[in-house]
Amino acid sequence: MAADLIFYTNPMSRGRIARWMLEEAGATYETVVLGYADSMKAEAYRAVNPMAKVPAIVHRGDIVTECAAICAYLADAFPDAGLAPPVQDRASYYRWLFFAAGPVEHAVTEKARGIAPTAEQQRMVGYGTFEQTMDTLEGAVAAGPWIAGESFSAADVYLGSQILWGLQFGTITDRPAFRDYGARLSQRPAYQRANELDDALMPAEA
Structure with missing residues (x-):
């Protein structure tokens, strides 16, 4: 069964921001590490992010790219973590x-x-x-x-x-x-x- 939340990243990227946010949120997620020269540019990942950039997340079928958007999205998707004000x-x-x-x-x-x-x-x-x-x-x-x-x-x-x-x-x-x-x-x-x-x-x- 596919994970509810998939995290696409590379450890030498802004993906570290999204990883930190995922950990703050207490999310359970699958990590997919992509290479700059190959898998990040492959058609399979371009279907997730046509910019061929990381990070990106897919949560229950919904795609979110851009670190600030990922942070804001996860704060709302995992409200019990208290990462967004009222x-x-x-x-x-x-x-x-x-x-x-x-x-x-x-x-x-x-x-x-x-x-x-x-x-x-x-x-x-x-x-x-x-x-x-x-x-x-x-x-x-x-x-x-x-x-x-x-x-x-x-x-x-x-x-x-x-x-x-x-x-x-x-x-x-x-x-x-x-x-x-x-x-x-x-x-x-x-x-x-x-x-x-x-x-x-x-x-x-x-």
């Missing part, structure tokens, strides 16, 4: 989840590519400038223990992953507020469990 209290939750998926992701990627928008272009790009994005992000994580208030949520999984990776690889500014937030995140059992699972899948030469 609907009437979701303003900050949605704001910062999609701030991370939009301006932060864009700013970090363009900086890594050596692209800095001109003053004229800053009005066109959603993040304005890298420095402005980092300042806004710093203010958000410094405001409370978690990004949407007093309770950990799916928004912390996604935004927190951006910060943890950024600190590790030097793609975001190293600031005390980011380090403090990252330390809180890294103490979560689900985060540690997810890393152990993905680290065990890493190729020996990696």
Whole structure:
């Protein structure tokens, strides 16, 4: 019998974000590891994600791609985990989840590519400038223990992953507020469990 939830990933990808969220949700799932050069580009997987990118999940026949969407979906699909605030209290939750998926992701990627928008272009790009994005992000994580208030949520999984990776690889500014937030995140059992699972899948030469 096919699993109710199938997780497509590669341990050297954003699939680590989705894995962490699956572990936080307490979901039971089947893992399918794909290779960049072969199975990720195969027709069988393109039927799941035509972009030939991971991660993706298939839950009871429904496909979800894009890490932020996967995090939000799993929070709703597994409500007992308490990973989304009540609907009437979701303003900050949605704001910062999609701030991370939009301006932060864009700013970090363009900086890594050596692209800095001109003053004229800053009005066109959603993040304005890298420095402005980092300042806004710093203010958000410094405001409370978690990004949407007093309770950990799916928004912390996604935004927190951006910060943890950024600190590790030097793609975001190293600031005390980011380090403090990252330390809180890294103490979560689900985060540690997810890393152990993905680290065990890493190729020996990696």
